[in-house]
Amino acid sequence: MRVAINGAGIAGTALAYWLGRMGHEVVLVERAPQLRTGGYVLNLWGVGYDAMEKMGLLPKLLELQYETDELRMVDRHGRTRGGYPSKVLQSLANGRIATLARADIAAAIYGLLDDRVETIFGDSIVTIDDDGTHARVGFEHAPQREVDLVIGADGLHSKIRQITFGPDSLFEYPMGCHVASFEVAGYRPRDENLYVAHSAPGRYVARFPVRDDKTLFFMLLRDEYLTGTLPVTESERKAAIVTAFSDMGWECPGILSQLETTDGIYFDSISQIRMDGWAKGRVVLAGDAAACPSLIAGEGAGLALAEAYVLAGEIHGHGADLDSALEHYERRIKPYAARKQRYAESMVPSFVPKTELGIGVRDLATLLMRLPGFPRLLMGRYFRDAMELPEYAMPCPEAQTPPNNSFVPTPLRGAA
């Protein structure tokens, strides 16, 4: 088949990998001028971890992961008021969990692609003329071409979804919060292997040390702390952050003063994508484009990797019968994705509590995580994957026995 994939993020690179290995002719289209770098750090466990293993990427993943010893919640004076050692998460995930930069995951998979996959950077699919058996795709810049399948792996605000299924407003379920994330070089204080967070009603700020003496900041705010519409330009984003966080204690004044030194701020609504179906004619969606569970689920990357594997596996298994392949892909993944979404929805109140009392209760719960039995009671559901990846006989020369897993705990998950 000739396959066009829009978006070279996590789902897009993974699909390009699997479909390329199967001998299909793949063109991967990415709007950014190169593979996106920087950005936030996330946790990978469960089906996502398994999918990386199936690509033979566990050694790379363990090399790229960040070590974390502790997740700590502090008050406005920097005094500890909650948190737990990261090893409790490691044990909940049976040692199969890693803290990684999102960009590192995509780059690791991209590094496995060979010349069977063509990549077009700085472009996007903008039109699809689908006759039910083939699709003629038009690009912003490149000339049109005909393909057998178009895959939308272009994230939360997917262009392919907009073209094929309708505007975001039909499928986007905002969860009442926004997220901002950015990196600062040389920020002090710096605590190696420590994820430290401070909350005020409706807001949350955390810092985490990353490579090259950079610190990653991660901020959450309830919608009532965002004045006006979603900030789009860099200066609008900085202004929105300053307005929302300027009355907070802890290190917030220092963090806000560093905003001037940074660019590439990520700022978006925390939303889910809920759809009845992910396929129409010769178009199918994967990753956040299809079923974003939101960062509160903590498993969007894992879901994207699982979806890529299952979609490729079903295409492999069904041969020329693409309709059946797409139907089986949806049937296998949708219930699992829906469960993750329901869970994320239930976690919003503890993720960003509205009151001091709520923050106190949440922080107390994190202290209980230090006691035997409590991690499973409080967060067991978060780590339980009610799905195992099916076995498909897809060619994967990279797959090998995983090395001893020295694993890493995860900051962001603790934020829940």
Ligand SMILES: Cc1cc2nc3c(=O)[nH]c(=O)nc-3n(C[C@H](O)[C@H](O)[C@H](O)COP(=O)(O)OP(=O)(O)OC[C@H]3O[C@@H](n4cnc5c(N)ncnc54)[C@H](O)[C@@H]3O)c2cc1C
């Ligand atoms: C702050 C934060 C923390 C998170 N924490 C976790 C976590 O702990 N665990 C976890 O599993 N997940 C986490 N997630 C979610 C996770 O990052 C996403 O679910 C995952 O990246 C989805 O992968 P994707 O390939 O669908 O989309 P993305 O990784 O977003 O990739 C989409 C790609 O498409 C490109 N693109 C967009 N529009 C176009 C266009 N028109 N044309 C061409 N290309 C386009 C983009 O540039 C991008 O490269 C977090 C997300 C955020 C924001």
